[in-house]
Amino acid sequence: MRPAPSLLLAALALAPSLAGAGTGPRVADDYAGALALAKARRLPLFVEAWAPW
Amino acid sequence: MRATVLRDPALVKAAGRFVWLEMDTERAGNAALAERFDIEVWPTFLVVDPATERPVLRWLGTATAPELVKLLADGRRALGEAGGDSAADLLARADRANGAGDAALAVRLFRLALEKGGPGWERRDRVLESLATALAAGGEARACAELAVREAGGMPRAQSFANVVAAGLACAEGAGSESWAAEARAALEPLAREAVALPGVLADDRAGLYEVLVEARGAAQDEAGARKVAEAWWEFLVEERARAKSPGARVMLDSWFVAAARALREPERGLPYLLASEREAPRDYNPPFRLAALYLDAGRYGEALEASARAVGLAYGPRKLSVMSQRAAILEAAGKRAEARRAVEEAIEFAGTLPSAQRDERALERLEAKLAKLEER
Numbered sequence: 487m488r489p490a491p492s493l494l495l496a497a498l499a500l501a502p503s504l505a506g507a508g509t510g511p512r513v514a515d516d517y518a519g520a521l522a523l524a525k526a527r528r529l530p531l532f533v534e535a536w537a538p539w
Numbered sequence: 540m541r542a543t544v545l546r547d548p549a550l551v552k553a554a555g556r557f558v559w560l561e562m563d564t565e566r567a568g569n570a571a572l573a574e575r576f577d578i579e580v581w582p583t584f585l586v587v588d589p590a591t592e593r594p595v596l597r598w599l600g601t602a603t604a605p606e607l608v609k610l611l612a613d614g615r616r617a618l619g620e621a622g623g624d625s626a627a628d629l630l631a632r633a634d635r636a637n638g639a640g641d642a643a644l645a646v647r648l649f650r651l652a653l654e655k656g657g658p659g660w661e662r663r664d665r666v667l668e669s670l671a672t673a674l675a676a677g678g679e680a681r682a683c684a685e686l687a688v689r690e691a692g693g694m695p696r697a698q699s700f701a702n703v704v705a706a707g708l709a710c711a712e713g714a715g716s717e718s719w720a721a722e723a724r725a726a727l728e729p730l731a732r733e734a735v736a737l738p739g740v741l742a743d744d745r746a747g748l749y750e751v752l753v754e755a756r757g758a759a760q761d762e763a764g765a766r767k768v769a770e771a772w773w774e775f776l777v778e779e780r781a782r783a784k785s786p787g788a789r790v791m792l793d794s795w796f797v798a799a800a801r802a803l804r805e806p807e808r809g810l811p812y813l814l815a816s817e818r819e820a821p822r823d824y825n826p827p828f829r830l831a832a833l834y835l836d837a838g839r840y841g842e843a844l845e846a847s848a849r850a851v852g853l854a855y856g857p858r859k860l861s862v863m864s865q866r867a868a869i870l871e872a873a874g875k876r877a878e879a880r881r882a883v884e885e886a887i888e889f890a891g892t893l894p895s896a897q898r899d900e901r902a903l904e905r906l907e908a909k910l911a912k913l914e915e916r
Contacts, residue, residue, distance in 0.1 A: 532587075
């Protein structure tokens, strides 16, 4: 069964930060995930567009 | 920057009030988003309103950690209404316009914010930098150069000063022999020489300024002067590399080693540094790609092909097209015409597999022209 969107958002909101405790959530190459997290936590997005060169 | 500035604890703390999305624009999965956010400069930093999914602040290029902390604060302010006419309100509206890609409105509002804020405004340097960048990006080369000439001399000798001077000089150099451009170059070159000696300026930007200075001497037909600057550039790079604390910080300097070695017309000078980078970052295609470029310049085609094969094996995304094109160029230079033709065909085939947002039609046209040329005779 797929989780309801609200449950999904709640789970995302509780997801541990990828950068470690106290440093805020950091997401790599997943805009949809970052956007859902931003909405759930009521935070703006800080986008770092980079290239490996 | 990723290896240094973006790990700064003060920045990481300030970014805790945001969701930080790292977007590698070479990845196919990010292609549509990069196109939608109009990413054409690397790095680009955006503050995006999650409700509208629109950028409310756009910063092109490098910044120090303290600058990024201020930008995050400015981004939060730009998320609000900012209906007043204080300098901060005007800046917030300018940032929103710039974020939305309305360069003309952003330029007008940055100018108004500067006027309102006056000479002692604590955001003045940041706004001058944003204005110079917006003018350059909007094709207003003369206004960009004139802004730098008018303002840079009075700026504190720090990162924004260096970037305003660099933007102004680049705008002037792009304009060739126009008289205003020559005057701007003459006024900005001494400031650029000051900027390259500033320890608080990011190594990447100091290296970029050296390149602009070499070009400026070249534009003035001063070959001896260009060589002298290139030697100072080289010395700076060697010292910076010795000081760098991580493989990432060392590899970041590689493209400058290639550029400086080329400016000196001594490609082999760069080889030991790039070989060391390849050993330190064995999964990164950049060191072997750059090694291949220097071996090609030096006429060492066998080693160029070996390095190129390693780079092709590791590369991905649109940049892989450059790596594959380089391989064809090496084969052609080595007189292996049939293999060069096959390499171009493979590059064209690869280009067809890229998502449309990542497809560079002009690069494809160049490859097709190259193929036609190789098929002659």
